[in-house]
Amino acid sequence: TVKDEELFGLPAEELLYRLYHEEVVEVFEPQTVSFFCGCSPERSGAALLLIPETEIDEILDEHKGSIDMQCECCGTHYFFNKEAINKLKQAQ
Missing domain, CATH: 1.10.287.480 (helix hairpin bin)
Incomplete structure (x- = not known):
């Protein structure tokens, strides 16, 4: 209309x-707008650990030893190799 x-x-x-x-x-009254994304390597790693270990190993093999997780909100990439994943498991 x-x-x-x-x-x-x-x-x-x-x-x-x-x-x-x-x-x-x-x-x-108008307010300033600012962008904030709550993603972090720790949060991405925690999400990765929800996947069964056998599936993680398959993904690592398929992607030449590295898993690339990208935040859908801000676009930041987080890379995890087998060593990084093992450290995440130990920290749990």
Whole structure:
């Protein structure tokens, strides 16, 4: 129901009134937005340890001795080889 001219040309308050004039609409002060991802090597390693050991060994063999886990949120890669996985197991 909104035309391009209205969407890009009207102040936010007027546009909200036109769309929701039968409702009580409250406009809050703007806030800065920042990105935070809670991923870490420890969390990725803990997720890796949920996979059965035989399957981990198969993945290591298939991927030349290294497992690459990528965070779907921020894109960070975490690499685990057999030695790193053994250290994770010992730390449990």
